[in-house]
Amino acid sequence: MTTQHRAPHDHAARRDRARAVLADRAATHLLVTDPVNVRYLTGFTGSNGQLLLAADAADDRLITDHRYDERAASSCPDLERILDRDPLGATLSAAPSASLLVEAEHLSWQQGRDLTARAEDVGVRVGDAKGVVEALRLCKDDAELARLAAACRITQETLAWLFDDVVVHDRSERELAITLERAFIDAGADGVAFPSIVASGPNAAIPHHEPTDRRLQPGDLLTIDCGAEVDGYHADHTRTVAIGHLDDELTAVHEVVRQAQAAGIAAVADGVTGGQVDAAARQVITDAGYGAAFLHGTGHGVGLRIHEGPSVGRGSAATLRDGMALTVEPGIYLPGRGGVRIEDTFVVTSPAPPRALTDTPRELQVL
Numbered sequence: 001m002t003t004q005h006r007a008p009h010d011h012a013a014r015r016d017r018a019r020a021v022l023a024d025r026a027a028t029h030l031l032v033t034d035p036v037n038v039r040y041l042t043g044f045t046g047s048n049g050q051l052l053l054a055a056d057a058a059d060d061r062l063i064t065d066h067r068y069d070e071r072a073a074s075s076c077p078d079l080e081r082i083l084d085r086d087p088l089g090a091t092l093s094a095a096p097s098a099s100l101l102v103e104a105e106h107l108s109w110q111q112g113r114d115l116t117a118r119a120e121d122v123g124v125r126v127g128d129a130k131g132v133v134e135a136l137r138l139c140k141d142d143a144e145l146a147r148l149a150a151a152c153r154i155t156q157e158t159l160a161w162l163f164d165d166v167v168v169h170d171r172s173e174r175e176l177a178i179t180l181e182r183a184f185i186d187a188g189a190d191g192v193a194f195p196s197i198v199a200s201g202p203n204a205a206i207p208h209h210e211p212t213d214r215r216l217q218p219g220d221l222l223t224i225d226c227g228a229e230v231d232g233y234h235a236d237h238t239r240t241v242a243i244g245h246l247d248d249e250l251t252a253v254h255e256v257v258r259q260a261q262a263a264g265i266a267a268v269a270d271g272v273t274g275g276q277v278d279a280a281a282r283q284v285i286t287d288a289g290y291g292a293a294f295l296h297g298t299g300h301g302v303g304l305r306i307h308e309g310p311s312v313g314r315g316s317a318a319t320l321r322d323g324m325a326l327t328v329e330p331g332i333y334l335p336g337r338g339g340v341r342i343e344d345t346f347v348v349t350s351p352a353p354p355r356a357l358t359d360t361p362r363e364l365q366v367l
Contacts, residue, residue: 006143006146006147006150006231007142007143007146008143009043009141009143009144010141010143011040011041011042011043011076011078012057012078014040014041014136015041015042015051015053015057015060016057017136018030018032018041018053018132018133018136019053019054019055019057021101021129021132022053022054022055022101023055025099025101025127025129026099027055027098027099027100027101027127028054028055028095028098028099028100029052029053029054029055029091029094029095029098029099029100029101030051030052030053030100030101030102030129030132031050031051031052031053031087031091031100031101031102031103032050032051032052032053032103032133033050033087033102033103033106033107034103034106034133035047035049036304036305037051037103037106037133037134037137038050038051039232039304040133040136040137040304041053041133042062042075042076042079043075043076044062044064044068044071044072044075044076045075045232046064046067046068046071046072048064048065048067048068048085049062049063049064049068049072050062050063050064050087050091051063051079052082052090052091052094052095054095059094060079060080061079061080061081061082061090061094062076062079062080062081062082063081063082063084063087063090063091064081064082064083065083065084065085066083069081069083082094088111088114088115088118089118092118092119092122092124095124096122096123096124097122097123097124098124098125099124099125099127100119100124100125100126100127101126101127101128101129101132102115102126102127102128102129103129103130103132103133104128104129104130105130134308134309135309137303137304137308137309138301138309138310138321138324139321139322139323139324140303140323140324140325140347141323144233144303144325145323145325145347147230147231147232147233148230148233148234148235148302148303148325148345148347148357149357150188150230150231150233151189151193151227151228151229151230151233151234151235152228152235152237152345152357152358153357154184154187154188154189154228154230154235155184155193155226155227155228155235155236155237155358156235156237156358156359156360157187158180158183158184158187158228159180159224159226159237159239159360160360161183162176162179162180162183162224163239163241163365163367166179167216167222167241167243167367168216168367169215169216169217169218169220169243169244170215170216170217171215171216172211172212172213172214172215172216173198173199173200173203173211173212173213173214173216174198174211174212174213176198176211176224177195177196177198177211180196180198180224180226181196181226184226184228187228188230189228189229189230190229190230190231190232191228191229192226192227192228192229193226193227193228193229193234193235193236193306194227194234194236194306195210196211196224196225196226197209197210197211197223197224197225197226197238198211198222198223198224199211199222199223199224199339200214200215200216200217200220200221200222200223200243201214201216201217201219201220201221201338202335202336202337202338203338204220204221204222204223204240204333204338204339204340205333205334205335205336205337205338205339206333206339207295207296207331207333207339207341209223216243217243218243218244218245219242219243219244219245219246219247220242220243220244220338221240221241221242221243221246221250221254221338221339221340222240222241222242222243222367223238223239223240223339223340223341224238224239224240225237225238225341225343226238227306232304233302233303233304234302234303234304234305234306235302235345235357235358236302236306236327236329236343236345237343237344237345237358238329238341238342238343239342239343239360239362239365240254240257240339240340240341240342240364241364241365241366241367242254242364242365242366242367243366243367244366244367245366246364246366250334250337250338250340251364253290253332253334253340254340254364255364256284256285256288256290256332257285257330257331257332257340257341257342258342258362258363258364259284260281260282260284260285260330261281261328261329261330261342261343261344261362262362263280263281263283263284264277264278264280264281264298264299264328264330265328265344265346265353265354266280266353267279267280267281268320268326268328268346268348268353268354269320269348269350269353269354270320270321270322270348270349270350270351271319271320271321272319272320273316273317273318273319273320274298274299274310274311274312274313274316274317274318274320274326275313275314275315275316275317275318277298277299277312277320277328278297278298278299278312278313278314278315278316279314281298281328281330282294282298282314282330284330285330285332290332293332293333293334293339294330294331294332294333295331295333296313296331297311297312297313297314297316298312298313298328298329298330299312299313299326299327299328299329299343300312300313300326300327301324301325301326302325302326302327302345303325310324310326312326312327312328320348321348322348322349322350323347323348324347324348325345325346325347325348325357326345326346326348327343327344327345327346328343328344328346329341329342329343329344330342342362343358344356344357344358344359344362345357345358
């Protein structure tokens with residue numbers, strides 16, 4: 001694999017943004033336990049790592065164990081490390097008589113009970129920091145956008161190759177999924193963003209179908225929803241094609257979905273809500289008589305997780321802002337016959353239209 005030079009992440013600047021929350025909440029420390037949030041704020045990717053963020057940056061600590069000491073020193077050279085397999089005990093020792101915020105939604109019920117009892121014993125007040133780091137992650141910086149763009153480039157180029165050179169009738173869904181995911185790695189991806197959805201014929205009516213040994217047949221719709229992962233950042237891209245030929249109704253359905261996606265894309269702008277984007281796409285499908293066959297939201301945010309904020313679904317009040325990355329992916333699903341989904345990943349830009357990170361032709365392709 002060829003490693004491309006990309007701008008480094010400024011983890012210290014991200015921690016400073018999170019630190020501002022402490023003053024707002026009259027807290028002295030924030031314990032970050034979600035591995036994705038720890039990665040975002042520190043660069044650490046080990047399976048055991050927590051960030052203790054303090055009001056004074058000099059007091060920030062990465063809590064891990066001896067297995068990851070050298071790895072943490074390499075990936076987080078600006079952070080002092082605490083090597084302790086009891087992160088709650090290490091936190092309470094490092095923050096005596098503090099006001100501590102924790103990511104309550106990332107603690108188990110038992111961990112929450114344990115933390116509350118132990119904090120009371122040492123006079124530490126505990127509050128909830130739900131969504132604090134996730135809110136910071138909504139708008140991507142240049143380093144993040146570069147990695148998202150790289151993941152999307154690999155994804156769309158590899159999927160186009162699969163359609164051009166690999167997809168023929170009698171190939172199985174499972175064969176196509178394996179071939180596609182191997183090709184992602186060969187093209188420079190670090191992994192796959194999620195298990196690829198390869199759905200043919202009646203299986204295409206199942207939005208999250210898992211590939212089977214079913215073989216492609218003339219007259220099938222074939223939906224492939226896939227993504228490469230680059231340095232933790234996820235691509236998401238879907239195209240639906242026809243095998244050999246397609247009947248008139250399914251051909252028309254594909255065009256309805258294409259027009260619905262175009263309407264959703266046109267609605268994406270700084271200051272609109274995810275619900276407004278969903279409504280624009282959904283109205284096209286409803287007007288065509290297929291409203292009940294659109295089974296999911298129009299999109300979702302992407303980044304260090306394949307599904308993250310902002311929500312782009314029915315009634316979503318999430319406000320889109322410059323720098324957010326999201327998908328637009330309307331679909332129509334007809335049980336027993338097939339389905340169509342067309343999906344691309346975009347970056348909200350202001351005042352310009354959204355920037356497409358995946359942008360292959362959306363018209364029906366007959367293979």
